[in-house]
Amino acid sequence: MADPTGSTEVEELRRRLALLEERQAPPRRHRVRSAFAVLLVLLAAVLTPLSVVAAWTRAEVGDTDRYVATMAPLAEDPAIRAAVTDRVTAEVMKYLPVDTLLEQVAPADRPLLDKALGALGSTLTNGLTGFVHGQVEKVVDSDAFATVWVTVNRNAHAAVDRLLTGEGGGAVEVQGDTVTLDLAPLIDQVKSRLVAQGLGVASKIPEVHTDYVLVQSDAIPKARTAFRLLDLAGFWLPVLTVLIAAGGVLLAGRRRRALVTAALLVAGGAALLGLGLAVGRAFYLDRLPAGVSQGAAAAVFDALVHYLRTTVRAVVALGVLVALGAWLTGxxxxxxxxxxxxxxxxxxxxxxxxxxxxxxxxxxxxxxxxxxxxxxxxxxxxxxxxxxxxxxxxxxxxxxxxxxxxxxxxxxxxxxxxxxxxxxxxxx
Structure with missing residues (x-):
């Protein structure tokens, strides 16, 4: 005969086991909350690179001092100085051919000089070019160049804005896929120095507006619309990203683990942006025209994205620290x-x-x-x-x-x- 007491105990154990399993099974609404939490955390990670770029765009466009601080160190860069020297020398020499030196010679001596020029014309041209190059180099190596460079960039701090909008005018011009800087103030100083060194004919050089290429890329027109949108969202997009990440953490069932995950994913998103900058730099330099100085172009690129890289490092460091702190308190x-x-x-x-x-x-x-x-x-x-x-x-x-x-x-x-x-x- 079966023991009723044992049967009752087995049924009671089964009932308690079923109740325990029911309690341990996550309710449907918890699963929905967890799904939304994962979605929000992933969205925050995706928005992180865009937020960093938006904040950088807004800062570079709206802050004159920040833009000047970005560009000022380029005045000390050897590659920039060499490229500017070559560009200004070539522009000045357009107005100083050897034939113009005849104007400084007495009429009676001109036939003899014409005959000499027939045999030595190229030598004299090279000598004059070397002389002008040396004077330009002295101006560029002086404190005057740094002053001119800062002044031009301060007056033209809207370069990034014009890069985004495509509008020209002023010391910075954006034409198609090229951003150029007008070096007319520097040429004026070179003209004065040439006259002071005895080359009086340099005083007859007209006002020259020559362009120094800051950025040249066929991707500028394509990226202009996207960057304009990022410029408009420069303040609110980072705030929205933080709020989305916070919402994902608050919705999660295990908030501390969600905080660790969100912080690491945000740091990873910023790190991917840093990797993209490195790849983009190599791609940009490889596609430059043959006549553009690689060293100068690299210096300009590095200067323009300096604060972007700084922000990337800051976000990565902050994400790692938040994740570490959340983990240690768990x-x-x-x-x-x-x-x-x-x-x-x-x-x-x-x-x-x-x-x-x-x-x-x-x-x-x-x-x-x-x-x-x-x-x-x-x-x-x-x-x-x-x-x-x-x-x-x-x-x-x-x-x-x-x-x-x-x-x-x-x-x-x-x-x-x-x-x-x-x-x-x-x-x-």
Whole structure:
């Protein structure tokens, strides 16, 4: 005969097992929330490169000082100086052929000079070209060139804007796929120097507007519309990206894990943009016309994207730090091990200090009581530094994180736990 008691116990166990499985199974609405969380996090990662480019475009277009700071170092670049010297020399020589020197010779001596020019014309032309090149080189190597370069770029800080809109005029012209800079002020200084060196005929050179190519690419017309949209979204797109990432984290069931994932994906998106800049640089230089200086073109490209690369590094560093912080405060086994080692290390330091006669007293009790609040205050302060820093670089992010870590270390060092006797650290 079957035991009714045993049958009842089996049924009860089955009922409890089914109830436990039902509790462990995620409800449908949780699965929907998780799906939306994943979608938002991925969208934030995709929008990150666009947000960085939009912020860079807005800053380069709207901030004159920033644009000048971007372009000013090019005045010291050897490749830029050499390219400008060659360009100005060629333009000046158009108005200084050897025949113009006859005007400086007495009429009685001109037949003899004409005969000499027939045999030495090319030599004299080369000599005159070398002389002009040397004078131009002295102007370019002087402080006057740096002043002219900064002045021209300050007056023409709308170069990127004209690159985006296609509008010309002023010291910067955009024609089709080329952005050029007018070097007329520099040629005026060269003319004055040539006259001062005894070449009086240089005073008759008319006002010359010559163009120095800043950027040349057949992709400019195609990218103009996209960059105009990014320029308009320069402020709101980064804000929207942050809000989307935050929404994805808040919707997730495991928010800490979602925060780690979102931070790493955002950092990865910025890193992909940095990789794209490196590939784009090589592609751009390979497709330059034969007459364009590779060194000068590379210097201009690097200057224009300098702050873009800086922003990329800052976003990558911030993403890694946020992910690391979220992971270390989680419940994982390795994270717990790191926290225990951290606490044990500072506990040993407190023990050594107490044996040496150092007493924390009320300070240690206050820190222990409000340690969490003090720690989050430090995190908030670090976040405010990054928010209100005009253009944070990767090093700014790193040192801000380092300062926050130092503050947390001080809190851990001053934390005197209840029951911890002087000279004996409590177990973490």
């Amino acid at each position: 419940a994982g086994r390795w994270a717990g091990t790191v926290r225990r080692l951290w606490a044990a290390g500072f506990g040993a330091v407190r023990t050594t200090a107490a044996r040496a006669g150092l007493r924390l007293g009320p300070v240690g009790r206050f820190v222990h009581r409000y340690k969490a609040w003090l720690g989050w205050t430090g995190v908030a302060a670090a976040a405010l530094v990054l928010v209100f820093w005009s253009y944070p670089t990767g090093m700014v992010v790193f040192w801000t994180g380092f300062a926050l870590l130092g503050g947390l270390a001080v809190l851990e060092l001053l934390d005197e736990r209840p029951g911890e006797r002087p000279g004996e650290a409590a177990a973490p």
